[in-house]
Amino acid sequence: xxxxxxxxxxxxxxxxxxxxxxxxxxxxxxxxxxxxxxxxxxxxxxxxxxxxxxxxxxxxxxxxxxxxxxx
Amino acid sequence: xxxxxxxxxxxxxxxxxxxxxxxxxxxxxxxxxxxxxxxxxxxxxxxxxxxxxxxxxxxxxxxxxxxxxxxxxxxxxxxxxxxxxxxxxxxxxxxxxxxxxxxxxxxxxxxxxxxxxxxxxxxxxxxxxxxxxxxxxxxxxxxxxxxxxxxxxxxxxxxxxxxxxxxxxxxxxxxxxxxxxxxxxxxxxxxxxxxxxxxxxxxxxxxxxxxxxxxxxxxxxx
Numbered sequence: 001x002x003x004x005x006x007x008x009x010x011x012x013x014x015x016x017x018x019x020x021x022x023x024x025x026x027x028x029x030x031x032x033x034x035x036x037x038x039x040x041x042x043x044x045x046x047x048x049x050x051x052x053x054x055x056x057x058x059x060x061x062x063x064x065x066x067x068x069x070x071x
Numbered sequence: 072x073x074x075x076x077x078x079x080x081x082x083x084x085x086x087x088x089x090x091x092x093x094x095x096x097x098x099x100x101x102x103x104x105x106x107x108x109x110x111x112x113x114x115x116x117x118x119x120x121x122x123x124x125x126x127x128x129x130x131x132x133x134x135x136x137x138x139x140x141x142x143x144x145x146x147x148x149x150x151x152x153x154x155x156x157x158x159x160x161x162x163x164x165x166x167x168x169x170x171x172x173x174x175x176x177x178x179x180x181x182x183x184x185x186x187x188x189x190x191x192x193x194x195x196x197x198x199x200x201x202x203x204x205x206x207x208x209x210x211x212x213x214x215x216x217x218x219x220x221x222x223x224x225x226x227x228x229x230x231x232x233x234x235x236x237x238x239x240x241x242x243x244x245x246x247x248x249x250x251x252x253x254x255x256x257x258x259x260x261x262x263x264x265x266x267x268x269x270x271x272x273x274x275x276x277x278x279x280x281x282x283x284x285x286x287x288x289x290x291x292x293x
Contacts, residue, residue: 006111010119014101017123021094021101024127024134028087031080031141032150033207040138047127054123058116 006057013053020047084140090133097126142203143185145174151206153214153222157278158184169269169277187236187277202229223281224288232277234261237268 003009020043027039081087100122109115141147149158160166161174161183174183189199214222241248243262249255253273260266269275276282 013123014104018101021098025094027138028081031147036138044131051124
């Protein structure tokens with residue numbers, strides 16, 4: 001499977017992280033059982049996924065062939 | 072003072088405020104990245120590491136601590152409607168029930184449910200959290216649609232209330248405790264959980280109204 005371009009992946013990661021942050025904050029503003037469980041599980045799960053996407057981009061970037069004339 | 076609005080919860084909990092600050096910082100970076108669409112230079116990568124990694128992780132850690140603190144509060148226990156008679160009695164300044172008396176403690180009064188119903192020992196916190204998840208499961212799969220009157224006779228502890236919980240504060244070894252004749256004659260039984268501190272005739276039942284509701288149901292049922 002071919003992954004999208006780095007820029008696209010980072011944009012997806014950024015959107016996912018924003019969703020994760022909103023969910024994580026939901027539990028702080030609405031301290032009931034369900035919001036807290038959602039924020040600690042779904043919110044942090046999506047957040048982890050977005051960070052993994054960022055790491056994928058960084059790894060791909062590191063593996064990339066250096067441009068001609070590079071060291 | 073108990074939090075009364077969503078913002079009060081954040082203002083009164085430093086960890087919640089820290090979590091919110093990190094989340095806000097990360098959001099600013101992420102929105103900037105989405106709107107400006109900058110080239111992936113080294114500086115942008117470092118900034119994105121902050122926005123996607125460091126700051127959200129810090130926010131999540133602070134939110135975990137804040138949530139743990141919130142979940143220990145009596146107000147949180149009362150957020151499930153079937154628990155409101157219990158939390159209302161505990162908060163009632165005129166009540167002389169065991170929970171109400173303990174809820175007036177300046178040390179753990181606003182966390183009285185958690186203090187008396189959490190497991191102790193090495194894995195006590197984990198066991199308490201697992202039991203808490205079980206409560207949430209039962210609430211959303213059953214009790215949520217019941218009225219308080221319907222739920223009260225059905226609510227029960229998973230296992231008998233252990234005296235060890237009481238003995239976290241009442242050691243059963245001080246002279247004042249032993250001066251009570253009933254205590255002195257039952258010390259061994261109390262320490263071995265053969266006689267419950269919260270049994271009828273001693274200091275219980277702790278939540279009398281719930282036992283009365285169960286008795287009423289038993290009388291109605293054939």
